[in-house]
């Protein structure tokens with residue numbers, strides 16, 4: 117059980133284009149999955165935060181109730197099953213309707229899967245905001261939706277920024293599950309490279325390092341972004 | 357005098373506990389009404405019903421003869437006329453002071469940004485907070501926060517402001533700066549309903565005083581009637597317990 121590091125390096129150089137293609141696809145899936153997942157999560161947790169009110173008309177109450185049930189089912193299913201299974205199931209289930217490519221299906225599935233996690237993240241972010249701000253907003257005459265858009269969601273995003281960012285890191289790694297479709301992301305590329313040279317340890321070492329590089333860069337970027345948001349706040353204080 | 361709020365037979369309970377057991381009340385234009393009474397007597401619930409933050413179980417509430425509990429009544433527009441100031445300030449943490457004052461004006465009253473800002477600054481001056489326009493609201497002292505909250509309500513050009521224990525969460529040295537602001541509003545003729553435990557202030561500022569006890573208004577009258585010549589033993593006991 118020894119690793120030939122030189123051979124590892126050779127494999128990297130020989131298959132540079134394949135590795136880079138895999139990296140590119142992985143980055144694409146991680147970013148698209150996280151961005152659209154966040155949008156889905158905001159939408160879903162936003163809808164969920166609009167509670168049924170005494171002053172609502174009957175049809176509105178029914179619609180809100182149904183929306184809540186659909187959302188709960190969505191989160192239940194997508195958090196409770198592996199993305200690998202979701203990918204295969206939904207790709208074939210909708211293939212004859214959408215006529216979609218593996219790439220399209222993969223992007224949609226990672227976004228919807230991430231959305232379920234984001235919905236829970238944002239929901240707890242919303243829960244952390246004191247109820248008083250919502251009441252103050254309503255007492256000024258802002259509607260439920262306005263309160264959500266201008267008061268609740270901006271703070272929920274800020275509160276849960278570390279967890280939202282963490283989903284990007286999770287997606288860099290978990291996009292590898294989409295190799296089953298197949299999607300030619302980094303893990304899939306590695307399987308084919310290792311399948312032809314049969315030097316699994318040397319090949320997967322490269323892959324592991326590439327994943328580490330990606331996740332570290334993502335962490336760094338997230339930290340910078342967070343710091344920048346912090347600086348923006350400090351600026352407001354300086355003006356006062 | 358114009359009737360601003362009329363409450364008839366208002367009842368409200370929570371999980372089987374009767375909190376308001378039939379309230380009748382009239383608030384006239386330009387009137388300052390304070391609501392006093394021991395903890396748990398239903399003062400906040402009454403105020404919250406008027407703002408529809410709580411929805412009454414039965415009874416009626418009229419705002420200038422409009423039934424605010426009627427189907428299809430525009431609650432949001434109503435609330436923009438009848439604002440509430442809370443014990444815990446409830447400023448919006450994602451906006452600076454100015455943003456807190458302009459949001460409702462722009463989104464609810466559809467005022468232009470410039471107009472909203474002008475009105476906001478005018479009201480910050482009224483509460484003595486004009487130097488803190490761009491301050492982060494989380495960095496303000498309690499008294500400053502409450503003055504900003506009052507300016508936020510004023511910026512909506514409301515017809516009534518409801519105050520729920522505006523000074524109860526404040527350190528003693530900050531109570532007066534807030535009471536002084538409310539007193540100024542009373543002198544300006546603003547219609548207000550104020551729940552308070554500050555009896556000297558209540559005596560000083562109120563046209564009418566409602567003494568609540570166990571979900572009913574047990575005694576109602578002018579400030580001197582309630583504070584100097586209370587008719588009911590209950591009222592006397594309550595006032596004595598506060599030793600004023």
Ligand SMILES: Nc1ncnc2c1ncn2[C@@H]1O[C@H](COP(=O)(O)OP(=O)(O)OP(=O)(O)O)[C@@H](O)[C@H]1O
Pocket residue numbers: 370371375393394395396397398399400401402
């Ligand atoms: N949202 C609620 N759910 C359940 N019970 C409530 C709710 N709001 C108020 N109550 C109950 O109703 C009763 C009256 O409460 P309320 O806050 O109106 O009293 P209060 O007179 O304002 O008292 P305080 O002086 O302590 O503020 C209390 O027993 C309280 O526990």
Ligand SMILES: [Mg+2]
Pocket residue numbers: 399400401520521
């Ligand atoms: Mg109270």
